[in-house]
Amino acid sequence: MQEKIEKQLALFSKRMISLDELERIIQPFVQTYEEFAEMVLALEAKGTIEMVKAKGRTIRTPSLAFQYRIHKHLLMKNYHRELQRYQNQLHPAIQLDEYYGKEPSVWERDKPFILKIDAYLRTHNLPREVAAAPERSVELVGDEKWIDEGGGREVLKRIGLFELLRIVPVSDPLMFAINPTNIARTSQLHLIVENKTTYQALLPALCDTFFSTLIYGKGKSVISNIEQFSMQYPIQATHRFYYFGDIDREGVSIWYSLSKKIPVSPALPFYRACLRKEPTRGKEYQTERAEALLSFLSYFDLDEKWWLSELLASGLYYPQETLKTWELQHIWRETDWTS
Known part of the structure; x- marks a missing residue:
């Protein structure tokens, strides 16, 4: 008591x-x-x-x-003793180390789910086959939304199980066009563009380039959808990705978030062509991510960094549509992307 x-x-x-x-x-x-x-x-x-x-x-x-x-x-000593007792009882794949640095309330909230996961592992052990998050969620705790919407992803990461449970995300399919002449190459290039207008403008030029695919990012959607790439395009090769989006805070943030998922470079020839145009005023409501902008600017030379910083700070931006169709296609065809 x-x-x-x-x-x-x-x-x-x-x-x-x-x-x-x-x-x-x-x-x-x-x-x-x-x-x-x-x-x-x-x-x-x-x-x-x-x-x-x-x-x-x-x-x-x-x-x-x-x-x-x-x-x-003094109470934390009792809490730590409880963690140690459970660690000795639970399936060896479950690790409780992270809870030692958290408030007991986090452990109390997670414990019922951890006990259900323990029961699952003792019956089935670690899965060999991949499963979508809702399917695995039902298996573990009886709630298909737990992993994606109920905090389950964070719990599984805290106990060191997320990767071991072979969970694949449920996201929209990645939308892209294929250049059939380049899919046999051992080193392949892929261009991701943020907006539909730019995608449609570049599509006719795809087969005239060294790129294997043209990917429609659909704004932020690409951040999660890119995880489908290897399953939708199961070609054994070295893949190199470029990204071209709006030169605004949101466009920079999308590229930065995407770069955390895959190695992806800003498609500098497109961005530099934008910088030679007149910028547009607007989108002051967008929030700046300082780390995203700093990482993005690292790809440009000193004068370009200064201009981009001043541009965004003063409420100006460049939409992708700044470049006309013929300009987009010319840049894509004529640039040496392999150097």
């Missing part, structure tokens, strides 16, 4: 607790005031809670303090 009460105190949101708040925690475990007071005094004697002297004590017998200070560092 005391262990359960101490766990509740460890989860309590504040360092100070009033007698009324303490009563609400202990009340389910006792029947009388005497039993309640005995439990509070036992916690005092143990050092788990300490009287706040300035608040005084009640006149009832036994007398209790009106307010206590919770010594959470």
Whole structure:
């Protein structure tokens, strides 16, 4: 009983607790005031809670303090002992190390799911076949939305299981066109463009280039859809990706997020051609990601970095549509992309 009460105190949101708040925690475990007071005094004697002297004590017998200070560092020892006990009992693939640095409330929230995952692993062990997130979610906890919408992905990463469970994302198919003359190459180029207009403008020139595919990014969609590439295009080769999007905060952010998924370089000839045009005013509402802009600018020379920084800071931008169809196709055909 005391262990359960101490766990509740460890989860309590504040360092100070009033007698009324303490009563609400202990009340389910006792029947009388005497039993309640005995439990509070036992916690005092143990050092788990300490009287706040300035608040005084009640006149009832036994007398209790009106307010206590919770010594959470002592309660954390019990929490760590519990983690160690569970670590010794759970399937060896489940790792609890990350919980030692988190609040006990995180462990309490995750524990019911971890126990279900443990039961699954003891019956089926680690899966050999890949499965979509909803399918694996049902297998593990009986809720198809748990991994993608219920925080399950984070839980599985905390316990070191996400990669081991061979989960594939459910995302829209990646949209791209193929250049059949280049699919046999051992080293292949792929161009990703943010907008539909640019995709349609470049498509007729695809077979005149050294690129194997032209990929329609559909804005932010490409960040998740790119994970489908190897399954939709199972060609054994060295693949090199280029990206061309709007020169605005959103376009830079999309490229940066995509670069965290695959190695992808800004398609500099297209971007530099934009910089020779007149910029457009607008999109001041977009939020800047400082790390994204810094990474993007690292591909440009000093003068270009200065101009791009000034451009975006002053509320100007370049849409992809700045370049006309003939310009896009000429740049794509004539640039030496392999150097």
